[in-house]
Amino acid sequence: MKKAIVRNIVVVIIAILLPTTIFAQKIDTKTALELIKTHSENRYATWIELINKISKNKKVKIAEIGVWKGAFAAQILKNCPNVEKYYLVDPWRHLTDWKKPMNLNDDKFNKIYKETMKTLDFAKDKICVLRGTTLEVVDQINDSELDLVYIDGDHTAKGVVIDLIKLFPKVKEGGVIGGDDYEENIYHHDPNRFDPTMVKPVVDGFVAAHNVKHLFWNKNQFAFIKRGSGNTARPKSALNGSTARKTPDHSAVFSSAWSQTSK
Numbered sequence: 464m465k466k467a468i469v470r471n472i473v474v475v476i477i478a479i480l481l482p483t484t485i486f487a488q489k490i491d492t493k494t495a496l497e498l499i500k501t502h503s504e505n506r507y508a509t510w511i512e513l514i515n516k517i518s519k520n521k522k523v524k525i526a527e528i529g530v531w532k533g534a535f536a537a538q539i540l541k542n543c544p545n546v547e548k549y550y551l552v553d554p555w556r557h558l559t560d561w562k563k564p565m566n567l568n569d570d571k572f573n574k575i576y577k578e579t580m581k582t583l584d585f586a587k588d589k590i591c592v593l594r595g596t597t598l599e600v601v602d603q604i605n606d607s608e609l610d611l612v613y614i615d616g617d618h619t620a621k622g623v624v625i626d627l628i629k630l631f632p633k634v635k636e637g638g639v640i641g642g643d644d645y646e647e648n649i650y651h652h653d654p655n656r657f658d659p660t661m662v663k664p665v666v667d668g669f670v671a672a673h674n675v676k677h678l679f680w681n682k683n684q685f686a687f688i689k690r691g692s693g694n695t696a697r698p699k700s701a702l703n704g705s706t707a708r709k710t711p712d713h714s715a716v717f718s719s720a721w722s723q724t725s726k
């Protein structure tokens with residue numbers, strides 16, 4: 464009787480530890496930690512390295528929401544050779560309902576647009592310009608088409624909600640949803656004139672609702688992995704990496720990076 468109990472306990476322990484061990488072998492923790500340390504002050508370098516990791520053995524498609532003058536896009540396109548398609552989503556026009564300092568007049572935005580196209584001309588075969596707000600153009604991207612989306616557009620509560628909800632279906636299972644300006648301080652600008660920057664509160668709510676592990680590694684950058692199509696009823700074991708479910712390779716790398724930094 465005693466022997467049977469001990470045997471059962473051993474079987475249960477093995478059943479719990481085995482998937483964790485298999486999962487852990489996929490994780491390149493050392494590289495991830497070095498990456499975090501090395502690039503903690505430089506968002507370009509961080510994203511370049513992470514994109515190169517997820518695209519090591521395959522071509523990837525990316526969308527950037529909010530492009531401005533194309534500085535981020537240029538860095539990624541210059542330094543990530545396996546990016547085969549890069550969507551640039553930005554209205555480059557004055558928006559009547561956007562209370563942010565970057566909301567310039569149409570003339571200024573037209574100049575910025577031209578400047579951006581010149582800056583990114585070197586990658587003209589890879590870029591796909593979607594000139595419009597997220598709501599206006601997002602459906603030109605197919606569902607599950609993207610390996611990664613970088614959200615850096617509207618930044619208001621309404622805008623971030625729209626970006627997350629509308630981009631989520633466009634990202635593949637195991638793909639990455641991330642962005643800029645994930646900060647405790649929501650008042651980046653004069654609160655009497657401009658809306659607060661609501662990236663952090665909205666992203667926090669979104670990941671909680673989707674029951675995904677919230678991951679971030681840098682002062683003001685956020686990222687999480689898409690797991691499941693908005694299914695909120697997954698068992699807890701699916702969230703901490705101990706699940707036996709097949710996990711895409713790059714998902715494991717990212718899990719490692721962010722779970723370490725969120726401690």
Ligand SMILES: C[S@@+](CC[C@H](N)C(=O)[O-])C[C@H]1O[C@@H](n2cnc3c(N)ncnc32)[C@H](O)[C@@H]1O
Pocket residue numbers: 527528529530531532533534535536552553554555556558561565595596597598615616617622
């Ligand atoms: C912070 S800038 C982007 C900076 C750029 N990602 C970079 O790192 O170089 C914000 C941009 O978001 C754009 N934007 C504002 N509202 C938007 C919306 N609803 N959809 C898409 N882009 C939007 C603005 O036109 C502006 O160019």
